[in-house]
Amino acid sequence: MSDVYYAAAYWGGRRESAEECAQRAATFFSLLSGCHSDYGRWYEKASSRKKALQLHFEPTRETFVRFFSEKKYQSGDDGFSFSAWTGHPGNQGGMVLLGCGEGGERVTNLAQLYFPSEPPGINELVRLPVLSRVVRAMVLAWEPDWAVVTPRSFREQVSETELPGTFVGWLTYYSRQWGEVPTLPEPVQVELVEDKGSLVVLTPEQLEAANANHLVLGRRVQQVLAEAGLLRRVGERG
Incomplete structure (x- = not known):
């Protein structure tokens, strides 16, 4: 499976x-x-x-x-x-x-x-x-406030917590009220969702926890987002 x-x-x-x-x-x-x-x-x-x-x-x-x-x-x-x-x-x-x-x-x-x-x-x-x-x-x-698409095993490997808002997935959405998304390393893409917020696309290919490059990229992006104050539990104030 x-x-x-x-x-x-x-x-x-x-x-x-x-x-x-x-x-x-x-x-x-x-x-x-x-x-x-x-x-x-x-x-x-x-x-x-x-x-x-x-x-x-x-x-x-x-x-x-x-x-x-x-x-x-x-x-x-x-x-x-x-x-x-x-x-x-x-x-x-x-x-x-x-x-x-x-x-x-x-x-x-x-x-x-x-x-x-x-x-x-x-x-x-x-x-x-x-x-x-x-x-x-x-x-x-x-x-x-926040949304994500991810394989469950990837989430488990890049984050110590499953709390919403505290990790990055294949696609991760941040509302405008959540904060401004910083410049992220390639191949990450950031797209606007109308006037609601920003959608971060980690990689154009299918994200897999078995892919070591995906894990390295995910952890690197998480670090940048954490430094920008965007990794926090949904419900917490920024």
Whole structure:
């Protein structure tokens, strides 16, 4: 089995109503459907694959308002949580996890997408053009502080912590409020995501923890970002 690649966006406490979260969720799924055809059909999670395949839903604002009115999708004092998957067998599909609407100083809201770890899905989806569109969908829908796309093993080797905001991935996004991204060594590219923030692309080729050059580059970039004050936990003040 190949490495586990995932995309995740995080933001600190931001209290939002069910209607506001529903609109963001609908926008996210709509943008996600334009990233790849696999993201055009979704199912609620359930205790078995057979049961989940009976829970197909259309990811509209009205659907999410209904979901977030149900107790099973409410989280904490004022937040909402939700998970869905694409219906593909085994590790060939995708899964979304959402946690939104919670306020408070120590709260971290999130949107996560796990990619296939087996072919053909991993070959079609774990490609830079698709991943870049996924991050942009997360940013435009959720307006996070920080976002990342990375293989899990790479994260484990370049960072002593898994805390959001404290490491660099294949793609790493910083909101404008997070701080200005400094000049980074080649082949790193920095792209603007509309007026929201900056997307750091570590390498144009597929990032792999087994590639020693990728690990060296990742640690070097982390050092530069740390010196610029950009490596800090989501929710902490810069």
